[in-house]
Amino acid sequence: MNAFLAAVLTATAPVVLAALGGLLCSVSGVFNMALEGQLLWGAFTAVLFSHLTGSAWLGVAGAVLCTTVYALLLSVPAVSLRADPVVVAVGTNLLALGLTAFLMRQIFGSGGTFSSPELAGLPTLAALGLDVPMLGPQSPLVPVAFLLVAAAAWWLGRTRSGLRLRGIGQHAEAAESIGLRVSGYRHAAVLGAGALCGLGGAQLALGNVTLFSEGMSAGRGWVAVVAVMLAGARPWLGLGACLLFGAAEALGFRLQGLGLPQQAADAAPYVITLLALVVVAAARRKETTG
């Protein structure tokens, strides 16, 4: 059971970070479908900086910085120039895929996968003297991811800027007419999402594993988008969606071992999420009409 929990937490952490970013954008009224590419870019830059500096933490810092900058590619067109964020996201996702693979060849001289004994991965909590046996051997970014959800929930609900961000997402004109700078907040949200994806990518490439592999975000950004759609503006619900998804996935692996076809295991997280959604919606429906 502990191993299961640990596996779920590890697998979920990068998704949670990306989803949190997407949620901030959603709260501010920007639909962010660029998470997949940003996660990948974060993973790549994390490995790059870790490799260059020999420090995993500098790798994390580099990923956060670089991915925030990368998010400008979404924020400037979508917020300042009023381009459709979905189309822009399609473009930046493709760009991230090409750019990471291209730079990998240019910088590391190899295609496919880059890993090296010199590449510094994130230490485990235990190595830092913060062992929590319950959670298994996790990188420090895993608890950070979950703490950030709590922080975001508090920030959105209890602070001045959080309140304003919520207002902007609900009714931009109203926000403008009381003198709030809507685009400023939206830029901040999109760039913040970039930073979070950078963190998520770093966790993926230096925490979950210690390597970079072409396209290694492997749909995690899309799962995060689904979580955002389900959660609306509620961080805890987003976290719940991510955990449910992660648990269903981990369960799928275990059932595969018992003979469940791969395709069923692939489908399981989606089916379970949808079923959960249906059950919740039906219960809510009954409550109001019954």
Add this chain to the structure above:
Amino acid sequence: QPAASPGKSVILITPNPVGTNSFLQLSVKGAEAAAKEIGASFKLYESKDPTSIAQNLDAAVRAKPTVIVGVSFSFDDLFATVPKQQPQQQFLQVDSCAKDQAANLTCVSFKEHEAAYLAGVEAGLLSKSGKLGVVAAIDSPFVHRWIDPFFAGAKSVNAGATGTPLYVGGNNPFSDPARAKSQAQTLTGQGADIVAAAASGGNQGVFEAAAAAGAKAFGVDVNQCAQRAGTVIDNVLKHVDVAESAALKDIAAGKAGGVKVYGLKEGGVGVNALAGDLASSGCTVAASPEVVAKVKQVRDDIVAGRVTVADPLTG
């Protein structure tokens, strides 16, 4: 217009983007090397889907190179027709062979199941728990050549051995090291002490999981022992580059046609335990001479036909 170069040229068409696929990487390397040797230029056409395979093949035919190389089963349909329509053009199919083989189509295929069997023998001898696992990219028939014989080999030396395959699947099965690692962890968590990797870009994740759990792993296609020193026992090798470049040279020399099957006998597949540089390979099997001896014996049995390894594709 960069029309067909006046000299010799080789065009290699892949069925998918090369990306993290070590097999495709190797086939590119082999063709490139052969082209250099025969003084030909080399071009790589990466395909994205069946239609783009056909489009690339069309373009290749227009370019009139010395040889057009198509990699994998994905060319079975096209190579059943196109070579007949283009009798002047030489074709080489790697890893499979189209039906009703035309005279101008040369095929190279591999008995990777024989090598996987040998790896299984090593695993059966070295496993303490008797529980083995494989993490493969997807559940396709071809991939079973690395799974079923691996377990069969283990059983041949350790009757109580059991094997569990897990498939990475998901959105990007060939390059999801985190997921592959998680699956390897699932296997080690269930008591497996040896996990073979057949997950392309995910292999390194498998090695990491094995290392963290104190288990051992197998690599695939090329020597991956150095990727995680002390963890990788051995690799299921497939010398695509060697076989491919031999075939290309043959074709260039006018010896075209036929199917060349590379098994243990021909040295087209193998494991590092059988290689001359075992000591420097970094593979942990080097530390178990008795295992290496057994592997050599089984190899000889297979070559001599005393042991036949079932091919999951036909069997």
Add this chain to the structure above:
Amino acid sequence: MTPPPRTGAVRVVWSPAVVAVAGALLLTTLVMLAVGVDPFLAYPALVRGALMDGNLEYTLAAYVPTLGMAVAFAIPLRAGEFNLGGDGQLSLGGIAAAALALHAGGSFVLPLVGAALAGALLAGVSAPLRTRLGIPAIVSTLLLSAPAVSLASYLARFPLAERGTGLAQTPLLPDAAHLPALGSSTYVTIALPLVAVLTVLWLLADARTVPGYEIRALGANREFARYGGVRVNRLAAVTLAAGGAFAGLVGGLIVLGAPYRFVDGALTAPGYTFTAIAAVLLAAGRPPAIPATVALLTILQAGGQGMEREAGVPSQLTQIVQGLIIVFVAVTTVTRTLRARSRA
């Protein structure tokens, strides 16, 4: 192929698009120069790769499914519903067509009908989920997509699988089920006129029929449509199912064309669904522009392969260039279609 419901529509479509392409080309040239690719080699290769040397056939072969998927996304979008489940509908349609062709025999008609039905059914599931349970279609279509892809993959891998091959694929479909080719081409089949005609019919229906008007009204303001006597739930369900049918049909058309079988992953690998969504969003609420935006993106993709082949541009660079062009085009054709969607 596009009916001109308004004079000057073509001008409206092209003026920003021309700016977009020009700007994108400039950017791309800079990238090429930066990494040492000769633009004078690459650009002609792009054009040739898409439109000349016999490549037009393949560009058309990619254009047809992309256009079909664009309509599959656009129909429900007009009613304010987002169909993000194109991949699932496509795969299910494809496998249904393959199963029917293999086991029911006969011509390609029944498989195509079955494919459309399969897609319609899958997309149609989202309608009651939305009207009865309030689960937005954008969520349910997306969540239903992956399981449908998995189901199709499972069927191709096990019950419908061809034996003795390394790939997960069905056997070759019987000749009678193959789509008739146009002329001597293998890849340009009657799928082209079929999808073109259906697209034109949809464009006409959208602009010149009462249901088309009602769908637009529904998308513009649901309560307004209800007030006007439009059966909103039914109409929303119809558009979702129609979108799904289009996607399913596209799946069938792909499978019944060369290589005449369902190959696992082959329908989703080219990314028709998302290319199509991008094209529809680029058209910015002007349906007649969709065939043009689809053409733009298809040519880019087909031409990208040409650049790789001829100019030795690595495929990663092609992706970079396409990504930049899409961002650039999005900026120049500013749209307002999807503002409040994040609240879905």
Add this chain to the structure above:
Amino acid sequence: MSTPAVELVGITKRFGGVLANDDVSLTVERGEVHAVVGENGAGKSTLMSVLYGLHRPDAGHVLRAGTRVRLRSPADAVAHGLGMVHQRFRLFPGLSVAENVVIGAEPVRYGALDRGAARHAVASLAQRYGLAVDPDARAGDLPVGTRQRVEILKALYRRAEVLILDEPTAVLTPGEAEGLFRMVRELAGEGVSVLLVTHKLEEILAAGDRVTVLRGGRVTGRFATADTSADELVRSMIGRSLHTASPSLSPPEAQAPPGHGPAGGPAAGPYLLEVRDLHVRDRDGVPAVAGVSFGVRGGEIVGIAGVAGSGQRELVDVVTGLRRAGSGTVLLHGEPAAGGREPRVAYVPGDRAGRATAPGMSLADNLLMGDQRGFALSPGGVRRRAAELVERFSIRAASVRTPIAHLSGGNAQKAVLARELSRDTPVLVVEEPTQGVDVGAQEQIHALLSEARAAGRAVLLQSSELSELRALSDRMLVMFEGRLVAELPVAEATDERVGAAMTGNDATRAPEPSGEALG
């Protein structure tokens, strides 16, 4: 006098070909209530938007307390002590009342929102000005009148020294409007300057100090309310006198005799609409209509009065077929309604942006709704038909292809009326027909409704303007808490009696469920 609080100097604002403001100058003193009136599309909202930094003028400038200021955004306006209450509310539906009020100027404690302080500030402001609101309610759940209060609290909380109110009473009940004006006077007494845009002349005469009249973007009159009359204002607004006294201009005593429309004679046709023992629950399952019965004859206008939320909306929804009844029947021409949106009932909804129009669609498409039949549709035909309606009902719009959102508020309302009145249905249900409509258009709309009566249609009219109900109806029904508590011939419908009935204090005459109404 001291320096004026605000001076607008030579403001000119052009939208494409439309000259919305043409060299408009206007001065507002400290503590003054300054009314701005004019026909629909005269440029009032535009002028206010310029002052609030929403539009930048093409020419002219703004002085605030004597110094020239640049208002590039509402943020600038807020910084200069301006506050604006938009007619289309700008509240955050998901936030609480307190959050809505303080957002942008939040009290903070230890880095976090001080929610206690916010709530307290709102409660004390509300108490001081007699605006009853629950600080913790979600804004999206509030009735319109309360939303209006929240908007005003927003401005007050920011200590606006100049308060702009764009048609603040259009959606308020008479009682609410009265409260608003009391507060406006009180604010003025404290030195706040108020700019009041309205179409209701009696409000101006009662609450304003001075009036500026706009017509076609130009100032056509400046008056002190003490020295002017409704008639003079109307002439200045529309360049002529009204044919007959507008209902909102005249006291009830001056009205035509009850029961006699322009067609003359009491209504005597058959019942085209009958409602029997209707029970309806609202979305939360709370009974909203409880046992309502009445009938409307052809050639008759029956008015429905009631405090907002007394069940009128649900009643209308059932009659038009937009909501299912819990029990009871609706009969049209004596036959039960089919269920679903009833094609024999034309309907002018009160919620213009939410129900009556699709703001993003063209005027032509908006004019078509409800009349789409068959399968084929010719866009040219749709536009021609729309052009006819635009002509016949003198709707001012650049073209029938412009989105209806670009029309001024009053013209959008005229479009809705044009569409519904032109439909050939026996029954006509009308909610708030003159909401946001200038006096000239009010007159026109009233004439149209009378025409419908004369043509033998059965008209059910809901309005929060008692004077309007009195002017048009043959009979008045009063609703209170979901029941019909009074049915009065219009002659007996004095303010006192209707007011008492509306608040549940009238025991004189509750109609029997099977009374006269159902004959």
